[in-house]
Amino acid sequence: MSAKAPQAPKAPQAPQAPQAPPLQMAEITAAQFLDIWRHFDSDGNGFIEGKELESFFKELEIARRGAGVDPSQAGFKEKMKEFMANVDKNSDGKIELSELAQILPTEENFLLCFREFVGSSTQFMAAWRRYDTDRSGYIESNELKGFLSDLLKRANRDYDDKKLIEYTQTILRMFDLNGDGKLGLSEMARLLPVEENFLLKFEGVTLTAQQFDALFAFYDKDGNGYIDEHELDALLKDLCKKHKMDVSASGLVGYKKSIMALSDGGKLYRAELQIVLCRDAVTP
Incomplete structure (x- = not known):
């Protein structure tokens, strides 16, 4: 009885690309909003632009109409241009975090809640001075917790300490671009409406x-x-x-x-x- 020839080792499978979080026009949580942002801002530069923007617009059309648009079709660019004319407040051809918050209906929307509290860059800078208590140039997690607590009170939102900690961690995940556990002025300013972000x-x-x-x-x-x-x-x-x-x-x-x-x-x-x-x- 002849011996079986040894089987060649299986080639390692390429890792699958992470699945895009589903866009939907019903309310999404703050965590889902963050997942969507991170997926479409794939290079992590703080904007949805170029091919990222095409991909986002295609998925958004599916969520809105139940059918997508083909980027290769002649009308795609025109539809996207019309869409951007409505949402791209500073006309830079990119979607920023605060602009995305206007597009997606987000439950517990920190960005829109923030605007009820701080509606202009002057108010924002005054708030920064108030909460950067040690004048370090950063708002750290304990200072951010105090900031959010006041924010939620002014917006008449119910919360407990556990929820406040969750909100604080979510804001850090959203805006702490370099992962140092604190927010610098330019990171925190991304909460501002684009036209107010001087x-x-x-x-x-x-x-x-x-x-x-x-x-x-x-x-x-x-x-x-x-x-x-x-x-x-x-x-x-x-x-x-x-x-x-x-x-x-x-x-x-x-x-x-x-x-x-x-x-x-x-x-x-x-x-x-x-x-x-x-x-x-x-x-x-």
């Missing part, structure tokens, strides 16, 4: 610690250790001009008002301005 205008401005120190010293003309409203006005005008930022006079007034909301009685100290101009990480 920090987006400063994304192209990246200053090192030395550059910031030189900038602060130059505009602190009297050397008193803080910048007042007039000094900030000159600083912002020069900064916008240097970085070729297209900002109207009224826009500049709004930026100045928002940043001054961080100040202590009209005195903008080094730490407060550094939070805005050096983003969340100041490199030497």
Whole structure:
């Protein structure tokens, strides 16, 4: 009786791509919203754009109409363009987290709840100052818990401590882009409506610690250790001009008002301005 030839080892199977979370037009939980966001923002850059946007729009059409649209068809781009004209508030061709919250009906929607509490960038900066109690430039989990507690009270939402911890963890998962367990100013500002998020205008401005120190010293003309409203006005005008930022006079007034909301009685100290101009990480 002849021996059986040894069987060739089976080739390892390629791992299956994670299944897309179903889009639906009925209420979804905050956790489901987060799963949907993370799936379609596949590169994790904070936007749904390009091919991600095509994929999202196709799935959204299926959820809305029970039938999808074929990206290869001539009418697809036109339909998507019409859709984006309604939801893309800053016309950048991308969907941001706050814009997605307007599209999907989310139960316990932190973003929309937040807007009942903080409707403008000035109010947002004032809230930041109030809850960043140690002036670290970050809102940590215990500070965030206090922030959400006040938020829910003002929105007349019922909650217990267990639910509050769950909400805090969900917000961290949504906005803590670098996974350090705390929220920097630009991360937290993603809660703002896009048109109110003035920090987006400063994304192209990246200053090192030395550059910031030189900038602060130059505009602190009297050397008193803080910048007042007039000094900030000159600083912002020069900064916008240097970085070729297209900002109207009224826009500049709004930026100045928002940043001054961080100040202590009209005195903008080094730490407060550094939070805005050096983003969340100041490199030497």
